[in-house]
Amino acid sequence: MNEDLTTTTCPETTRTTTRRKNLKKKWGGKEWKIAREKFIAERGGKCEWCEGTERLTIHHPMRNSYGDLAYMNFYLSGCILLCSRCHAALHAGKVLCEREHADGENHYRSHDAEMCSHCYLQEHPEIKELAEIARAEKRKRQREIRKAQAAKVKAWKEKNGGKKK
Numbered sequence: 359m360n361e362d363l364t365t366t367t368c369p370e371t372t373r374t375t376t377r378r379k380n381l382k383k384k385w386g387g388k389e390w391k392i393a394r395e396k397f398i399a400e401r402g403g404k405c406e407w408c409e410g411t412e413r414l415t416i417h418h419p420m421r422n423s424y425g426d427l428a429y430m431n432f433y434l435s436g437c438i439l440l441c442s443r444c445h446a447a448l449h450a451g452k453v454l455c456e457r458e459h460a461d462g463e464n465h466y467r468s469h470d471a472e473m474c475s476h477c478y479l480q481e482h483p484e485i486k487e488l489a490e491i492a493r494a495e496k497r498k499r500q501r502e503i504r505k506a507q508a509a510k511v512k513a514w515k516e517k518n519g520g521k522k523k
């Protein structure tokens with residue numbers, strides 16, 4: 359079933375497809391499952407960034423080298439244990455914001471930024487106020503539009519309600 363694929367796609371695409379397929383096979387395999395569970399247990403079953411214990415995933419920096427012997431050795435490969443939120447943040451080029459957050463949540467900052475947007479807003483309340491004002495204005499406008507619409511409907515009903523069909 360792969361013949362069509364190799365003749366109709368460029369070699370690079372074929373390579374990528376094959377690699378993905380092989381990776382999927384590897385990740386679905388028993389060997390991977392065992393190595394994964396071992397790694398999670400050895401790392402204390404905690405996200406290395408936020409110490410969360412839910413939805414743990416392994417970030418594998420050597421996605422392209424599944425065939426290498428080092429690939430299955432998570433320590434040699436430089437894998438890190440992350441919860442799914444931190445993992446997604448990592449792939450988005452972010453890191454965990456080290457500051458304390460009043461809401462008790464984890465926030466992420468751009469790796470080259472000093473703080474996350476949550477902290478930034480905390481330090482610059484005027485931005486929050488401006489946003490608050492903009493939101494209030496929007497709500498007011500929407501209320502006015504709704505009122506105008508209701509008035510139009512009412513006027514139409516009054517005009518048409520009088521005439522009997």
Ligand SMILES: [Zn+2]
Binds near residue numbers: 406408409410442444
């Ligand atoms: Zn985490």
Ligand SMILES: [Zn+2]
Binds near residue numbers: 416417418445449
């Ligand atoms: Zn990853």
Ligand SMILES: [Zn+2]
Binds near residue numbers: 456458465474475
């Ligand atoms: Zn922050």
